[in-house]
Amino acid sequence: MxxxxxxxxxxxxxxxxxxxxxxxxxxxxxxxxxxxxxxxxxxxxxxxxxxxxxxxxxxxxxxxxxxxxxxxxxxxxxxxxxxxxxxxxxxxxxxxxxxxxxxxxxxxxxxxxxxxxxxxxxxxxxxxxxxxxxxxxxxxxxxxxxxxxxxxxxxxxxxxxxxxxxxxxxxxxxxxxxxxxxxxxxxxxxxxxxxxxxxxxxxxxxxxxxxxxxxxxxxxxxxxxxxxxxxxxxxxxxxxxxxxxxxxxxxxxxxxxxxxxxxxxxxxxxxxxxxxVTWPARMQRLPAGPFSALLPDGSELWLDGGHNPHAAAMIAETLAGMQDRAERPLFLIAGMINTKDATGYFHAFEGMVRHVFTVPVTDSDAGVDPEELAADAVAAGLSAQPMKSVEEVLRLLGEGWNRMEPPPRVLIGGSLYLAGEVLRENGTFPE
CATH class of the missing domain: 3.40.1190.10 (Mur-like, catalytic domain)
Structure with missing residues (x-):
């Protein structure tokens, strides 16, 4: 490199x-x-x-x-x-x-x-x-x-x-x-x-x-x-x-x-x-590890590296088809690089996601600033806020969760670079 x-x-x-x-x-x-x-x-x-x-x-x-x-x-x-x-x-x-x-x-x-x-x-x-x-x-x-x-x-x-x-x-x-x-x-x-x-x-x-x-x-x-x-x-x-x-x-x-x-x-x-068949970071449910341990018991943590509107539509369709979709709240943690259509990506999740947390993509020089990415999500009709890292988001969800609610489903997506960071930090290496 x-x-x-x-x-x-x-x-x-x-x-x-x-x-x-x-x-x-x-x-x-x-x-x-x-x-x-x-x-x-x-x-x-x-x-x-x-x-x-x-x-x-x-x-x-x-x-x-x-x-x-x-x-x-x-x-x-x-x-x-x-x-x-x-x-x-x-x-x-x-x-x-x-x-x-x-x-x-x-x-x-x-x-x-x-x-x-x-x-x-x-x-x-x-x-x-x-x-x-x-x-x-x-x-x-x-x-x-x-x-x-x-x-x-x-x-x-x-x-x-x-x-x-x-x-x-x-x-x-x-x-x-x-x-x-x-x-x-x-x-x-x-x-x-x-x-x-x-x-x-x-x-x-x-x-x-x-x-x-x-x-x-x-x-x-x-x-x-x-x-x-x-x-x-x-x-x-x-x-x-x-x-x-x-x-x-x-x-x-x-x-x-x-x-x-x-x-x-x-x-x-x-x-x-x-x-x-296996293929990591494509609607991959993350197994037990440091990241999933931060969420409430019974939560689901998913990872998908799809980064364009076409891929986002497929991901959203998959999430919409999950049996308990109506009961379990969905959160999106997103990081993207600046060559992608961020607003088009977020549009696919309109009406599905309770809240979007945007994070930096540290493995790429082209990562979009989380504040700018949050604005793109808002432009697509979603509520969003910038955060410092995936870990910070998961810790926030885990510590502040209302136990009267069903445990959340969390999707991390928007970039294969971000997906790689998550797999590495969670100890879930592709084999």
Missing amino acids: QLHPKGFDLSLDRISGLLEKLGNPQDRMPPVIHVAGTNGKGSCAAYCRALLEAAGKSVHVHTSPHLVRWHERFRIGRKGEAGRLVEDEALADALRRVAAANDGAQITVFEILTAVMFVLFSEHPADAAIVEVGLGGRFDATNVITSPAASVIMPIGLDHQAYLGDRIELIAAEKAGIMKPGAPVVIGYQDSDLVRETLLETAERLDCPVSVYGQDFYAYEEHGRMVFQSVAGLMDLPLPGLHGRHQLANAATALAAVSAAGYEISQDEAERAMQT
Whole structure:
């Protein structure tokens, strides 16, 4: 981080030149499922991994950003067992070799780490690799993959407008940039017809076989189970292990993606995957720890790193669907960075949240001042006040709680940086 700038270089020239010096490891990868989208990329990657591992496959997984440790970006597949986060020695060695090949040339942190991913994944044998796009698609550093086993486009909304454009169809066109001629494409749930049309036009132009959510595959809840329907038939599965109704569509898209990539998943394997899938900081209920201990007995403490209006709408829908929602008061602890639509994020919780506490995001230079963020929440119709830290808020709620009321439900959200801080301070490290 001291050597290289943050941010993104939206071209492929530098990463391509660096990879050439490293012997083009991106061309020696296991079959790749390449995942783009505004929201749901990480969840899709988690489901794909769970499905393939349930089928006995070894799976590499690249995701970004990390929450607590850099290692989280690189999960190394292992034959006959679940993949594990890269070990220190292997990560340090790959970083040294990539830095030597770069030889001091100007490059971003993400480009360096993408090169590290290709080195690690090409040198460890595996049955599959799941590669999450960092930003956009067309000029993302991961988009040097020339022949993916499948390209997946998850839900698209407005985010990163400074890089990708301020119209939804422009953002969709950037995400569609991961499609490659003749390679299968899976399009997840899209709430915009314009987005869907843009994606389909690109796939048709590139002669890609396409599977579209709502047309070629679908999922719905019935009798407390998930029914997955596709051209191949029906699967009656447990509800996904990740919380929220939107996870039905995410899980369905992963099932379609794994199939499009050429892997067969049995009913038993899909059942096991739905029960074993994990993905931290996405509607994650925090277990016992220093933070939850500050709240009254029976309280619930939830964490979600979603940071744009589209994600906030999904989170709010999940909270609204909880059985005791009417009885249990809901509080929001929010921290955000200055590239996000804070007022749009808060609008999703109007009429649901009793009070918002805004806190600083200390792990980012771009953190919004809590006073300014509280004003954004008020502008969205919520009552809000700035606080110094998450711990201060939880202590305030715990010490001042009226025991005649049901214990509260508390959501910490608005930023993956904040989510990482909370996981670290609560001792709940991603594994």
